[in-house]
Amino acid sequence: MTSAMSASSRKYGVVGGLGPLASADVFFKLVKAMPVSADAGHADVIFQQHPFPGASTASAATTERKLYIFDMIRDFEKRGVTTVVLPCFLSHTYIDELKANTNLQIVDMVDAVLGYVRRKFPGLTRIGVLASDYTREKRLFERYFSPCELEVLHPRLQEGVDRVTHAVYGPEGIKSGNLRGLPVDLLRRACVDLVQQGAQVIVPGMTEIALVAEQIGELGVPLVDSNLAYAQHVVSGQYDAPAEVFKLGVVGGVGPAATVDFLDKIVRNTPARRDQDHVKLLVEQNPQIPDRTENLIGGGADPTVSLYATCKRLEEGGADIIAIPCNTAHAFVERIQPYLRVPIVNMLTETVRYVREHYPAQRKIGVLATSGTMASGVYEKALEAQGLQQIAPEPALQSRVMQAIYGKQGVKAGFTAGACQDDIAAAVEGLIDEGVEVIVLGCTELPLLLPHAEFVGSGGARVTLIDPTDVLARRCIAYALAAREKR
Structure with a gap:
């Protein structure tokens, strides 16, 4: 389903820090791509980055890198962001892992580049990609381009040297702030090699390359600005809405053993061939909810607020429905249901x-x-x-x-x-x-x-x-x- 939100109704969160200069370039092009006539017409954009030393030392998709991005997405969720901009091709090798653990829309950068080259260059059959060693190993671009009958070409090694990765991650590379000299020379030679292999268009598969694209010079074939293509795609809104995974919220602890029994019945009654076929659960095990029976017949503490607070936490956690495996608690459901957006399934x-x-x-x-x-x-x-x-x-x-x-x-x-x-x-x-x-x-x-x-x-x-x-x-x-x- 294509997202129906207009650009102005979205709140964008740009993940910075993985390549500070390149992320800033995408941020600038994102703002520039917004079709507005006055400053007030721009969409709400948050550009956020934290110190991430591992971003400049290697191209591997480390656990630290994944968790850095995930924590930032979590922070975006709290700040009302609707759409995540992830200007890092390497991070798109595990974009599915990120999408599976957030309700926010993460705009796919490789999909944006694919759409751009297919529109701009109809009849294209061979495309050169300037990608890092890790991205090539994961065959990221092949995963997107090959089904569209686009042959992906990569620069050949020169005396065992990966010129593209060295140009960006090397000691004198772009990530170290060097935008002239050796990095440009390495990238130009990599582009020439792609042209010799028959590439009709060259696509940078590293966001840093846009920073030196003009210095690379004429190549005889177009060199796409991937960052600009991504920014325009983000603003266009022409991408699929995030897949929603159904989540069952459970008010637990009323009582604890009954909650375990209910969860066991959820698992045993679900038709599943693998773990991933089971129902996603969010359980708030709260045995401190005052006893329902004591309140109803003995004047004990009123559990209404505790039940409501627990349901609100489940609601805020993304529950689609709420189950309360406690019969007596249902004497209080009519009191709290009108104040919830999520329905309680009445046992x-x-x-x-x-x-x-x-x-x-x-x-x-x-x-x-x-x-x-x-x-x-x-x-x-x-x-x-x-x-x-x-x-x-x-x-x-x-x-x-x-x-x-x-x-x-x-x-x-x-x-x-x-x-x-x-x-x-x-x-x-x-x-x-x-x-x-x-x-x-x-x-x-x-x-x-x-x-x-x-x-x-x-x-x-x-x-x-x-x-x-x-x-x-x-x-x-x-x-x-x-x-x-x-x-």
Whole structure:
């Protein structure tokens, strides 16, 4: 999809420092390329560079170089930049790594040069490239040009010397500030060699070469100004918008074990053949969110602000949807959703919809949940909206449900066997006695005590157990797969 933003609505961030002089040249040409009649009409441009000693010592794409660029892009994100200008051909050998880890648009420099030469020189078949040793080794230009049936030529070594790399990175090279003499002579000889090989156009594959292009002199074939081509391409806006990777935000820690269970269900239910096919997750594990049940039935601290703050951090982190694997927390969802741009996938309404669709003959639905969830009436309202009736345990059995969850030997204390299982089994038996055939496990810890889809009572009666955590996980996966298909 081609970006629809106008140049004036973009905020550009220019990554400087990898070649300070060359980066400044691109910055100047970028500003000059903007079609405006007054200073106020220019787009917002940030030119930023920090000391980066490794930029002048070698042409290798070091880890330091990659992380330098990534940190700068991260800073651009915080400053509202929409479009990243990366004036360094070498860095484009790993542009896909950078694109995969930012939502900002990184304008491709090699693609810009390719588009320029194809427009300006129709019928071109052989193109000479003045590239560094590392860029040649990675076959950067071949990756772009060869599919367009453009043969890429590189200068031949002269007595084992790579003239182009030496002209830029050598001790008397352009990166050391030398814009006359030996660097120019080396580049001119490299250009002459390309012409002898049959190059019809010569393209600088190093941004520093533009600084001495005029001194190279006439060659008999055009020498493209790659920096200018890139600047004009950036301003044109005629490039693809960044691919958006769907991200699921998870409010974790409510409780911690239930969060791990939810994440496990996301992974197990995702159709994937490799790691990269799984859903991208952003988890805010915040066990310090005040207890939801204590607030609803005991006057404990209000968790609204903590839940909202956690959701906002997920929103700011680029989440497309938010999941809260805690049934009781959904008593607070209506309070915070109006203030979020990102939708919270409602586990309760999704669960009730699942029950209605898969068990259409059932009207009486048992619910096992915390007393806070029961007191809030969230499940009762959701069931009634679908024409269903909630059946809750009698008070004595509800007390045992709370013991199974919050007791000293309950699931929140890390127990999954013993007294907690006896307590929850008694509550299930009580609902079976009420004639219930489907029970919703309305607390995310309960599937840890009742991991199977069916429970057989002491009298032989069978009841189906619905795990809202699993329903929520599958629904979130469906959103992710739909987004992937659309992309």
